[in-house]
Amino acid sequence: MSTFSAKLIHWQKLHGRSNLPWQNTRDPYAIWVSEIMLQQTQVTTVIPYYLRFLQRFPDIESVASSSVDEVLALWSGLGYYSRGRNLHQAARLIARDQGGIFPRNFEVIQQLPGIGRSTAAAIAVFAYGEQRAILDGNVKRVFARCFGVDGYPGERKNELLLWRKAEELLPESYEGNQIEIYTQALMDLGATVCTRGQPKCMTCPLQQDCIALRNDCVARLPVSRPRRPLPEKETVLLMLMKQGEVLLGKRPATGIWGGLWCLPEMPVGEDAIAYCMQHFGMKVKPLAHMPPLDHTFTHFRLRIHPRPLQVVSYPAVMQAREQDETMWIMLDDALEAAIPAPVRKLILQHGYPQSGQLPFEKQR
Ligand code: SF4
Incomplete structure (x- = not known):
């Protein structure tokens, strides 16, 4: 196991989150809903929406057999409504093409509406224990700082570099839920320690390796999107x-x-x-x-x-x-x-x- 993943796994076991409502399950549907809601939205905001949604729509069939209006009603206030519309459309596709069973194959998951490479990987990790790399906004921030990636992460060449890093750093061991713990550690570190403002570097398990900390450029990384004034x-x-x-x-x-x-x-x-x-x-x-x-x-x-x-x-x-x-x-x-x-x-x-x-x- 690389030092990087070992440190994160050790940290996650001691300090990571373990009781979020979508944890401790292998149900791909429940994990899928959480991953979609967590795109661009913080955990504390998502929790009540997630609980209401799962109560009203306990499985794929219940989403697929409802109208998009009913789904959006429970999304109301969460923002980025295309997520709700895509979820509904994807549930209907799964009901039609997969007999209502969430697909097992990574390529098939990735082709569903609203599911990109990182979300598909997170589902594959948490539901099926697959060895997959994630790269959501929080993880991009951690990697950009830790490895001193000095360019806007949304730019193609920087994104490819970050994906390469994400793939290289996966834990090598397949035993004992290592990949699930490691993936959760990355998410938790980005959300609770390596935060956008005022990261807690002194409690970070990566502080010895972190290039941004060493070079005193934590506040500048990751580089922001080139600014154009919003119309x-x-x-x-x-x-x-x-x-x-x-x-x-x-x-x-x-x-x-x-x-x-x-x-x-x-x-x-x-x-x-x-x-x-x-x-x-x-x-x-x-x-x-x-x-x-x-x-x-x-x-x-x-x-x-x-x-x-x-x-x-x-x-x-x-x-x-x-x-x-x-x-x-x-x-x-x-x-x-x-x-x-x-x-x-x-x-x-x-x-x-x-x-x-x-x-x-x-x-x-
Ligand atoms: S040391 Fe600070 S900047 Fe570097 S990864 Fe940890 S929290 Fe982020």
Whole structure:
């Protein structure tokens, strides 16, 4: 066993995490769900979503036989909704092509929607004990610092170098769950010791080997993505209220908030009252002003101007439209639907203006 993997395995046994809800199982489905939720999201955020998801969808069949809306409803607030859509699509493919049994073959796992090389490897390690290298964001950070990789890890040549390192450093022994412990150690070290800000180098099992620590460049590595200022966009979201219900519309499957239920959008600068009459045939009057809400996506920043409006009259012709792409829904129920995080915030602000929070039992 290399010194590197031996040190990490020893550290994991003493200091690593061992009681996360997705640990101590060989169920590939449960491991798969956790790995997808953990992409771009921290453990503490994921845990309650994971527990709710597994309770509602205990196996692949239960996901495959549900609508994407039902899956996204439990994803609501977790962000990066394409993960939920891909999970649903992958479950349907497994149900159709693999008899509902999660594939055993690494190449097949890697071809499922939403599963890249590192996620497939993590599933193969934890479910099947395969000797596979992972390279998620945390591991890239550990390797970039420990081996002094002085370039943006997202750049092809640096990424290839990191993958080569990841492959070389795997433990050689196949005995005693070494690969599972080693893989978990890398994840834990990146999440709890070699963190992005203020890494705890003095407690790190790799401190003797770490090039970044030796060269005093821990804070600079890994090198950040070359910065371009994020473009800024604006939009107006209409909060149309009728007897405690709010109007939601379903977004197209692609684009931001794809497939989620959202407040109707209106171009900036239009008159909301005239717009509602023209587009929905509704007579409305303004409700109390709400301040703008800023939301950052990966590629742009969005300033949302909410427009709360009371519906005064409501045409029968609207009924037909409701059936396919819009719905009136009570505020409390809207919070249980597949809605994006900013819409959730606006509903909470509008419906619970004092605290901005739901009564305890309704909080997520
Ligand atoms: S010594 Fe510090 S920078 Fe190096 S791997 Fe450990 S925590 Fe990260």
